[in-house]
Amino acid sequence: MSKKQVVVVDYGMGNLWSVASAIRFLGAEALITSNTKEISSAKLLILPGVGSFRRAMQVIKQNSIDLAILQSLSQPETKLLGICLGMQLLGSASSEDGDTQGLGLVPNAVRKFTNTADTRLKIPHVGFSEVKHDSNIKLFSGIPSESCFYFVHSYFMELTPTIKGVATCHHGTEFVAAFEQGQVSGTQFHPEKSQSMGLNLLKNFLES
Amino acid sequence: MLSRNFRLQKVGDINWLEKNYGFSNVGFSIDELIVLDVSRNERNRDEFSEVLKTLTNDCFAPIAAGGGINSVADAIKLLRSGADKIVVNSSLHSNGKLISELAQEFGRQCIIASVDCKQIEGKFYIATNNGSNVTDLTLTKFLEQCSDLAIGEICINSIDRDGTGNGFQIELLDCLPELFEIPVIISGGVGNYSHLAEGLKDARVDAVATANLLNFMGDGLASARSQLVNLGIDLPIFDLH
Numbered sequence: 001m002s003k004k005q006v007v008v009v010d011y012g013m014g015n016l017w018s019v020a021s022a023i024r025f026l027g028a029e030a031l032i033t034s035n036t037k038e039i040s041s042a043k044l045l046i047l048p049g050v051g052s053f054r055r056a057m058q059v060i061k062q063n064s065i066d067l068a069i070l071q072s073l074s075q076p077e078t079k080l081l082g083i084c085l086g087m088q089l090l091g092s093a094s095s096e097d098g099d100t101q102g103l104g105l106v107p108n109a110v111r112k113f114t115n116t117a118d119t120r121l122k123i124p125h126v127g128f129s130e131v132k133h134d135s136n137i138k139l140f141s142g143i144p145s146e147s148c149f150y151f152v153h154s155y156f157m158e159l160t161p162t163i164k165g166v167a168t169c170h171h172g173t174e175f176v177a178a179f180e181q182g183q184v185s186g187t188q189f190h191p192e193k194s195q196s197m198g199l200n201l202l203k204n205f206l207e208s
Numbered sequence: 209m210l211s212r213n214f215r216l217q218k219v220g221d222i223n224w225l226e227k228n229y230g231f232s233n234v235g236f237s238i239d240e241l242i243v244l245d246v247s248r249n250e251r252n253r254d255e256f257s258e259v260l261k262t263l264t265n266d267c268f269a270p271i272a273a274g275g276g277i278n279s280v281a282d283a284i285k286l287l288r289s290g291a292d293k294i295v296v297n298s299s300l301h302s303n304g305k306l307i308s309e310l311a312q313e314f315g316r317q318c319i320i321a322s323v324d325c326k327q328i329e330g331k332f333y334i335a336t337n338n339g340s341n342v343t344d345l346t347l348t349k350f351l352e353q354c355s356d357l358a359i360g361e362i363c364i365n366s367i368d369r370d371g372t373g374n375g376f377q378i379e380l381l382d383c384l385p386e387l388f389e390i391p392v393i394i395s396g397g398v399g400n401y402s403h404l405a406e407g408l409k410d411a412r413v414d415a416v417a418t419a420n421l422l423n424f425m426g427d428g429l430a431s432a433r434s435q436l437v438n439l440g441i442d443l444p445i446f447d448l449h
């Protein structure tokens with residue numbers, strides 16, 4: 001059987017090298033590309049990313065990567081995983097540097113953690129934190145609820161009652177740690193940096 | 209590669225490190241790995257990048273790297289060699305523009321500000337250039353200015369305790385302003401797990417760093433971590449399968 005291929009979208013932001021190396025470690029092939037043909041025909045697609053939401057959306061639109069992602073999702077067997085900023089980009093909009101529209105694949109908005117004298121929050125939220133999920137999210141198959149994953153972010157995706165299949169984390173407030181909505185899924189944490197639990201999650205994605 | 213134990217001590221080159229540490233295994237005892245190029249003379253960036261690549265291969269934990277970062281190009285080189293975050297030290301004081309350039313390029317969460325502190329007549333002063341140049345900037349003053357710096361974390365290291373194994377210089381934390389928003393890592397002086405516990409129990413501390421337990425103590429890191437878990441300190445448990 002030929003190796004599964006994962007297309008890692010390269011739009012100039014984020015540590016693609018470590019995402020690709022985790023995928024290769026799991027025995028699949030990783031293709032890092034910004035080529036819209038390769039993106040639109042992908043069966044397994046990862047949208048990574050670190051940095052500014054606004055800048056990411058600009059680059060994605062300028063290079064028609066948004067259209068290529070939508071086209072790939074028109075094939076019913078295609079699965080998409082957004083990681084960190086990549087997950088946030090799947091949401092409706094972010095308040096980072098003024099309001100910016102996201103890809104809108106889920107209706108949730110993204111906003112900044114706020115620090116008050118009461119909460120005494122550290123921003124960014126950085127380090128390994130517990131993620132809670134109910135057992136019906138395929139990405140978390142075999143991963144106990146309250147396992148720890150590695151986060152580094154100042155903005156978070158708001159919880160809404162409208163999307164199901166959500167795993168949550170707490171940093172001053174409950175927020176979306178991961179979600180799975182049919183073909184589209186995302187993790188705010190970095191599975192490629194979350195030791196064995198993260199590798200398990202990526203393996204679940206490869207086998208989805 | 210150097211490590212500090214009372215005096216600077218060479219522990220071995222990259223092959224030695226791989227053989228004796230196996231970072232993919234050590235990875236299960238730590239939350240993050242910091243790799244610093246502490247060369248005193250001219251740095252060989254290509255060589256350090258290669259070392260970093262070898263070290264971080266199959267290590268699926270967050271990795272910060274630094275040592276003599278003077279430009280965005282220096283940072284890119286490390287980020288393409290397995291680093292997720294960049295550690296800046298001397299440049300914080302000599303090249304403030306670089307910090308905002310790095311933040312613009314990679315986001316502030318990508319930048320760890322590292323400060324080496326020396327106690328003189330009861331006050332903590334910041335030293336640069338591998339600790340060789342003690343400035344007249346106090347830690348208190350620097351931390352007050354920190355909210356204007358585009359950094360994601362700050363690592364406060366005690367030169368006086370570094371390598372002694374006598375425990376953290378907890379008084380460093382008294383220099384922190386009320387409501388300090390940036391995550392704090394304390395470093396320098398760890399000799400055993402109880403020192404790590406002392407740091408982690410302090411509400412002002414978000415993370416503790418040690419080189420000593422990694423370099424010289426056999427299974428020091430793994431046993432320190434399980435001792436901390438036994439003490440009820442909330443650490444993630446990484447299993448080995």
